Structures are given as C-alpha cells and as structure tokens.
Amino acid sequence: MNRHRYRKKNGDNFRWTNPRRDLVNIFTKEEHLSADEAYMKVKQKNPEIGVATVYRNLDFLTERGILNRFRFGDVKARYELRDLEKENHHHHLICESCGKIINYSEFVQREKKLINAMEKELSEKHGFQINSHQLHFYGICKDCRDK
Amino acid sequence: MNRHRYRKKNGDNFRWTNPRRDLVNIFTKEEHLSADEAYMKVKQKNPEIGVATVYRNLDFLTERGILNRFRFGDVKARYELRDLEKENHHHHLICESCGKIINYSEFVQREKKLINAMEKELSEKHGFQINSHQLHFYGICKDCRDK
DNA sequence: TATGATAATGATAACTATTATCAGTTAGTT
DNA sequence: AACTAACTGATAATAGTTATCATTATCATA
Helix, strand or coil: CHHHHHHHHCCCCCCCCHHHHHHHHHHHHCCCEEHHHHHHHHHHHCCCCCHHHHHHHHHHHHHCCCEEEECCCCCCCEEEECCCCHHHCCEEEEECCCCCEEEECCCHHHHHHHHHHHHHHHHHHHCCEEEEEEEEEEEECHHHHHC | CHHHHHHHHCCCCCCCCHHHHHHHHHHHHCCCEEHHHHHHHHHHHCCCCCHHHHHHHHHHHHHCCCEEEECCCCCCCEEEECCCCHHHCCEEEEECCCCCEEEECCCHHHHHHHHHHHHHHHHHHHCCEEEEEEEEEEEECHHHHHC
C-alpha cells in the first residue's frame, strides 16, 4: 500500500535528497549559474558537499525536466529553473563582452505563432520531432557600451 | 606605395597562410565540424599541422567574421562558414539522440520580420546592441525515431 | 637581396569543465 | 533489524581548449 504510493510519487525510485533540494532552492533565487557557481552556493549551506554531487544532480534535475541547461557562447553549461507556466516562457540576450545574460519575454505571443508553424513544417519536412527551442540574441549590453 | 596597398588589403596586418586557407576550404565542403574534426581533415592535406594552429585559426576566422561558431547541446564548439548572402541565412535542428545537425532555411522571410521587430524593441528596452541571433530546435531526428 | 620586425607555427605543458570509479553511507522495504 | 538500491564525497581520468615558447616564415624597407 505504501509501496504503491511511493512508486507513484516518484517514478523510477529516486530520492529527494538534501543536495537536490538545496540546488533547486538556489535556482529559485538566482538564474544562469554554472556548475561551479552552484557548487559555491550549496557549499555555503552544506560545506560537506562534493563537486561530483553537484554535477550529478544538475544532470539529474535537467533530465527530470526541473532545470533547463544552456550553453551560451561560454564553454561551461548554465542552468535555470524550467518555466512551467507559459507566462514565464522567455529567451536570452547574451553580452559578448561581459557574458551577462538577460532574460526577455517580450514577443512571446507573436513568437509562439511563428514557432508553432515552424515546428509543424519542420517536423513534416524533415521528420524531426521537436521538443524545445532556444532563441538567443548575441550583442553588447548597455553597461559595456557605456564604457 | 606598396605599404599602403598592403595595409589596405588586410586591415590589421594578418597573413593569409596555408592553414587558414586549408581550413576555409574544408568548411566549404563540410559544415558543423568541431576543432578536432577539422584538425583531422587539414592533417590529410598537411600532416605537419598542429592542433594549436587549428584552434588558433578557428578563433581567428571566427573573429574576422569568416566562420560562425556554435555550441549546440555538446561541449565542443562547431563551426560553419558564415553566410554572407541573405539567401543562405539558416538555423539548426539538433538531434538530442545522435547529435546530428540539420540546417533549415524555411520561414526566413516571416522570421526576419519578427526578428527585426524584436531586435528593435529589445535594443530600446534593454539598451542592448544586437549583433546576431541563433534559433535552435532540439528534438529527435527521423533516423533516431525510426530505430 | 639582405635585414630587421613581427606574425604565425608546432610541440607541449597547463588549465578548465566534466565524467567515471569506487568504497562508504543513507533511506526506503521487508 | 536486515536487505537492497540509491546516493554521496573523494579522487582519478578524460575532453576540450588555451598558454607558453622557441623556431620559422613573411613582408617592408634599407
């Protein structure tokens, strides 16, 4: 009886551990952290934690659809909480000078129409099943321009 | 006299060397190569070449606007010749299963309108000077679905 | 055409981000 | 309480890239 409950609750027997909870908490406060940045943050709460655990759990959370993983111009991967509500759907402006990342959610409505049409045509034409899309703008942010 | 000619010809005194020529040639034949893949290819023509030279020149060519550098889901960077003519403007479908990259150029007209509008508004609102954009679709390609 | 200046190269060491291994720990189940 | 499997932290290993440095190649001028 409990067994079924448990199984039901978390699909394939994973455990909701402290490192996982901590990571998610951190990403509710700050976005676009890389693995090492996230590692620093968790360490403040739990100094015992190892890097490997952070990497493993960033993978874990990404696979489970809790985090999004991005690779902007940088070598290192960056993460953010997945936006479950459509209202939060957004894309990114990336500053090529300082690396700053800005979210924007303007145009989501207009974009959605186009994206839907594209997904339809592309899947028909290329037999490609589209799961997600990323629209990135690269350029120079205000601060860097002012300098 | 010669001096002026020379200076004029190649802005800040770079030299159009064999490794650079070879790399560009390779990318006219094949796209989306990573540094190590490109290295293998140039080596066939010039076995003396070193990896460092390849990395350096991929940077060089990217900075000079001759190549585009991308980072798809993968850690490694991939390159393609920059499309100078508008007709070649395209984006990418990336298979999350096998890593295959497909170019597509459908919707470029419709997209352009939206992108222009976005660039305008985003630059006004965020003071961000946009230099380029990338639109990537992630999903599963036909071959992988059929398996 | 010799020369001096400097751009570019190749070998290799160093570095950064990430992944694999493994023994020990923890949590959930019986 | 005992068993099992998930998870952890330490650490070694790997992959991709960058830095260093001595040598070579190229061009502009003497």
